[in-house]
Amino acid sequence: MAHTFSVCSKCASLNKVDSQKALEKTPSCGKCGQTLPMHGLVSEVTAEGFKKLLAKSDQPVIADFWASWCGPCRAYGPNFEAASKNLKSAVFVKINTETEQQLSAQLGVRGIPTTIVFKNGKEVRRQPGVIPEAAIPQLLS
């Protein structure tokens, strides 16, 4: 069964989530019951949640660094979400560069949107700009 991970925005627990169920209904945190911050199979994570996820995920993690004021980021969001539905062997997350400035600086994210792929907790690929949905799987190959 395909799965993904999401981090609770209330209690910061890492939740393993069944991908199919997440597409049918937004899942809740197994620990506190809070609705998980997921859009389809894309989870919003904070810097803390992201580090937890990188340490624990048994799948590659693909992160979209974005900001609400950024037009291209808003255009890219639906591509990223659509790709996540067909790529259930990776964990898709969104990181808000406005609220997570320190993490973005640590990773050297200069322009947004920027997509970064991590395997075994380490960066393996980085692609700035809007990426067509069909090109997103290539970042993971």
Ligand SMILES: [Zn+2]
């Ligand atoms: Zn929780």
